Amino acid sequence: xAGAAMALALACPAFAQDGPIKIGVLEDQSGDxxxxxxxxxxxxxxxxxEINDAGGIDGRPVELVVYDTQSDNRRxxxxxxxxxxxxxxxxxxxxxxxxxxxxxxxxxxxFDGLAFYNNQYEGGVCDSNMIVTGAVPEQQFSTLxxxxxxxxGPNVYTIAADYNFGQIxxxxxxxxxxxxxxxxxxEEFIPLGVSQFGQTIQNIQAAxxxxxxxxxxxxxxxxxxxxxxxxxxxxxMASSVNVGQGYEHKRFNPxxxxxxxxxxxxxxxIDTPASKAFVEKFHGMFPDETYINQxxxxxxxxxxxxxxMVERAGSTDHDAIRAVIAEGDVxxxxxxxxxxxxxxxxxxxxxxxxxxxxxxHSITFPKVWEDIKPYWLGEAGCDLTKSDPSAQYTPSxxxxxx
Numbered sequence: 001x002a003g004a005a006m007a008l009a010l011a012c013p014a015f016a017q018d019g020p021i022k023i024g025v026l027e028d029q030s031g032d033x034x035x036x037x038x039x040x041x042x043x044x045x046x047x048x049x050e051i052n053d054a055g056g057i058d059g060r061p062v063e064l065v066v067y068d069t070q071s072d073n074r075r076x077x078x079x080x081x082x083x084x085x086x087x088x089x090x091x092x093x094x095x096x097x098x099x100x101x102x103x104x105x106x107x108x109x110x111f112d113g114l115a116f117y118n119n120q121y122e123g124g125v126c127d128s129n130m131i132v133t134g135a136v137p138e139q140q141f142s143t144l145x146x147x148x149x150x151x152x153g154p155n156v157y158t159i160a161a162d163y164n165f166g167q168i169x170x171x172x173x174x175x176x177x178x179x180x181x182x183x184x185x186x187e188e189f190i191p192l193g194v195s196q197f198g199q200t201i202q203n204i205q206a207a208x209x210x211x212x213x214x215x216x217x218x219x220x221x222x223x224x225x226x227x228x229x230x231x232x233x234x235x236x237m238a239s240s241v242n243v244g245q246g247y248e249h250k251r252f253n254p255x256x257x258x259x260x261x262x263x264x265x266x267x268x269x270i271d272t273p274a275s276k277a278f279v280e281k282f283h284g285m286f287p288d289e290t291y292i293n294q295x296x297x298x299x300x301x302x303x304x305x306x307x308x309m310v311e312r313a314g315s316t317d318h319d320a321i322r323a324v325i326a327e328g329d330v331x332x333x334x335x336x337x338x339x340x341x342x343x344x345x346x347x348x349x350x351x352x353x354x355x356x357x358x359x360x361h362s363i364t365f366p367k368v369w370e371d372i373k374p375y376w377l378g379e380a381g382c383d384l385t386k387s388d389p390s391a392q393y394t395p396s397x398x399x400x401x402x
Contacts, residue, residue, distance in 0.1 A: 024083035031071025047303035122168035126382035153210030154182035266297035278335035347374035
């Protein structure tokens with residue numbers, strides 16, 4: 001669909017006289033990333049309905065203004081301008097790929113908007129106009145890579161999508177491998193849209209790798225798994241993105257994803273009362289939902305974080321909301337456990353689950369790390385309570401010394 005405003009508050013008549021709080025939703029409901037992102041829209045709709053049924057945000061109904069960005073960065077730019085200039089939304093929930101985020105982020109800054117990026121990503125964004133609820137490398141790789149090296153060996157081969165997510169994530173892997181005395185025996189960057197991996201598989205088979213780090217994204221690149229299984233690559237795999245986003249263990253036949261290990265802040269197999277309740281009410285509203293991924297949980301959490309911030313601020317004014325964030329106690333107990341917003345970076349703490357895919361594609365959790373903070377940006381010098389560089393940093397290009 002091109003776009004539609006969803007006034008979900010209409011069934012709830014007992015609202016204050018103030019107008020609705022409008023939230024823009026720019027997500028890929030079609031295109032290469034849709035398999036992982038349609039569920040984000042549903043999670044936002046679920047949370048909006050719950051919030052409206054309970055009286056709205058500070059007595060005001062939530063109205064969602066939804067556009068299908070079609071996995072097209074130009075549409076992100078077009079629709080971001082539209083929701084901020086014409087639709088006059090109070091906040092925007094936007095984007096799956098890092099390329100999409102970086103396409104729209106300058107527009108958010110231009111209009112002093114407030115955008116929630118509810119995805120796992122490569123980290124480093126220090127921008128007061130952005131709130132990031134997904135996990136970042138210091139939460140996922142600092143746990144995953146040392147565990148894999150201890151379990152399987154020090155020799156690592158990385159294949160990554162050839163854009164900022166894959167490139168910066170691979171830099172994190174490289175750094176953590178070297179810090180832990182390991183060896184990078186191979187590293188390849190795969191253009192988005194590539195679906196044939198014969199040469200890459202040959203390269204991996206020729207290297208002395210103990211495991212493969214897969215940082216590939218989208219429907220086309222996911223073809224790697226069946227091709228690698230058919231070629232009997234037979235190496236354990238590690239990822240910060242697969243399974244937790246694109247539920248490849250459900251989409252591909254066993255044993256394509258066997259012996260993959262993923263660090264994720266949520267997947268629907270998590271066996272806790274909070275997760276089970278979330279899955280149950282999700283399917284109550286969307287009975288045909290294919291899979292409830294970490295991005296769905298992040299988007300759901302983000303709605304309740306925004307509600308809390310607006311109610312504490314007494315306003316949707318961004319300066320008032322930032323003052324609430326600076327207090328350092330914006331938290332929510334959700335489907336993935338307790339999460340809190342770091343005021344320096346405006347990223348979230350998370351429980352990190354190590355998910356292992358079995359031969360039959362069942363999921364087990366050999367390790368859980370509680371309350372992992374998004375520590376790197378703050379330690380590197382990002383402090384949004386004092387200054388706003390509106391920049392993205394990497395381990396090799398950290399914030400300038402203050």
